[in-house]
Amino acid sequence: MKVNAKRIEKDIEEINKFNSTPGQGISRATFTQEYMGAIGYIFKELEKIGAEIKIMRGGNIRARLEGTVKDAPSVMIGSHIDSVFQGGKFDGVVGTVTSLEVIRTISENKVFHKNPIDFVIFVEEDGSRFSSVLLGSRIWTGKVKEEEISKIIDKEGISYREAMTESGLIPEDNSILEGRKIKAMIEPHIEQSLVLESQGLSIGIVETIAGIKQLEVTIEGVSNHAGATPMNLRNDALCGVAEIILNAEMIASQNRTSVATVGLVEVTPGKTNIIPGKVRFTLDIRDKDDVTLNEISDKILKSIEVSCKNRGLSDTIKLASYTKPVLLSKKIVEIIENSAKNQGIDTLRMISGAVHDSSVIAELTDVGMIFVPSRGGRSHCPEEYTPLKDIEIAANILLESVIELSK
Ligand SMILES: [Zn+2]
Known part of the structure; x- marks a missing residue:
């Protein structure tokens, strides 16, 4: 049959x-x-x-x-x-x-x-x-x-x-x-x-x-004039986020079963001639093992903290969802x-x-x-x-x- x-x-x-x-x-x-x-x-x-x-x-x-x-x-x-x-x-x-x-x-x-x-x-x-x-x-x-x-x-x-x-x-x-x-x-x-x-x-x-852990992250820096502010005096929130995203990619890549994705990035004020003062983004982290999932997510959170500290930025992190x-x-x-x-x-x-x-x-x-x-x-x-x-x-x-x- x-x-x-x-x-x-x-x-x-x-x-x-x-x-x-x-x-x-x-x-x-x-x-x-x-x-x-x-x-x-x-x-x-x-x-x-x-x-x-x-x-x-x-x-x-x-x-x-x-x-x-x-x-x-x-x-x-x-x-x-x-x-x-x-x-x-x-x-x-x-x-x-x-x-x-x-x-x-x-x-x-x-x-x-x-x-x-x-x-x-x-x-x-x-x-x-x-x-x-x-x-x-x-x-x-x-x-x-x-x-x-x-x-x-x-x-x-x-x-x-x-x-x-x-x-x-x-x-x-x-x-x-x-x-x-x-x-x-x-x-x-x-x-x-x-x-x-x-x-x-x-x-x-x-x-x-x-399992999936989804985080909503907001990074705040200082908005300022894109022409008048020298590079060494900036707190560019988007540059910080760029570093954070690449770190998340690197951390997840260290484990064969883990994946991490930033799928949404919102830049404020989002203007050509203004240094980004605030960036909100989502982070989606997955793994088949709950312990590994939490380890990877902890490492990424730690890297966010370090990037913000080095760049004079502040972070707010909200857990949007967590499925084991x-x-x-x-x-x-x-x-x-x-x-x-x-x-x-x-x-x-x-x-x-x-x-x-x-x-x-x-x-x-x-x-x-x-x-x-x-x-x-x-x-x-x-x-x-x-x-x-x-x-x-x-x-x-x-x-x-x-x-x-x-x-
Ligand atoms: Zn389906």
């Missing part, structure tokens, strides 16, 4: 027809017309196999194939369909279409399974509308409380609840997702990096999802690995540098992730691409793993 690659190809095409920026990448923000168009297509496919569709807490979607043992914990598969502004066709979509094809194949072939099999679509994984990543899984698992949900608004001031109600995704089951209800979860996803492609592999198996690394299930890694081996596919155990809904669910139950290559390592951009052949292989491995877990 194998999945049908032609159907997967069609699903990818159909879902990506729902796009608010045609010709300029894919944009599909949560609860918008485009989002609901894609959901509508998926619902039609699910209705064909008679899956029981239910809108869950926070507008997350669950389509269930009931197993022979009523009320047994479910085997969960799926991903998300929201997309960052002008992103690509594959982030989230790969996990969605492979999971959809797997439940279609199981249903059509009347495969015996004791446990229910749940195909899920998590809301707002990519922060596409409410700028809050993993929002759907965090609401469903009760990590975001009712009163906090009430405060979530998009750029236009429309609240999460209002947008959800407007879309028609009104929860029929508002209960919090508990670990005892899920036996295991597997999420296929694009790698969003170059490792698989560079090694000529189709499949990666995630062992750990990296998540260890995925060894048992699921082995099940995925065996399924791949049975199909003659070489795999690589790897770290995910990006977070996923799987990180949230991993706190509740055994979770695994199957990675497929991203061409050129590109993601969150129109160039995002994964060959259909690799997606098909991932779907077949998912199929065998799900059958193993639910039998």
Whole structure:
């Protein structure tokens, strides 16, 4: 028994027809017309196999194939369909279409399974509308409380609840997702990096999802005339930040698994003829190991202090977010690995540098992730691409793993 690659190809095409920026990448923000168009297509496919569709807490979607043992914990598969502004066709979509094809194949072939099999679509994984990543899984698992949900608004001031109600995704089951209800979860996803492609592999198996520390740093110096102030009498905040950024690069490079990125820099006053008096920037530090993550971040903080001292600058540092690394299930890694081996596919155990809904669910139950290559390592951009052949292989491995877990 194998999945049908032609159907997967069609699903990818159909879902990506729902796009608010045609010709300029894919944009599909949560609860918008485009989002609901894609959901509508998926619902039609699910209705064909008679899956029981239910809108869950926070507008997350669950389509269930009931197993022979009523009320047994479910085997969960799926991903998300929201997309960052002008992103690509594959982030989230790969996990969605492979999971959809797997439940279609199981249903059509009347495969015996004791446990229910749940195909899920998590809301707002990519922060596409409410700028809050993993929002759907965090609401469903009760990590975001009712009163906090009430405060979530998009750029236009429309609240999460209002947008959800407007879309028609009104929860029929508002209960919090508990670990005892899920036996295991597997999420296929694009790698969003170059490792698989560079090694000529189709499949990666995630062992750990990296931890992330995000800092907001403000460096203050003295604004002054760019012409009248001699070089030795300056306290140029931007020169200090330039040094800090290069130090962060050097510190993170000393460790094979660490990464550090300054993605946003705001210079004040930001004028051609004025020495920058104030610079605000973000620092994103990641590692698979919590101790190393904190060591790297401490070293970078120390270097900020030294640079500021040497240059007569002051610093204010705020911790914006901190997510510990998540260890995925060894048992699921082995099940995925065996399924791949049975199909003659070489795999690589790897770290995910990006977070996923799987990180949230991993706190509740055994979770695994199957990675497929991203061409050129590109993601969150129109160039995002994964060959259909690799997606098909991932779907077949998912199929065998799900059958193993639910039998
Ligand atoms: Zn994603």
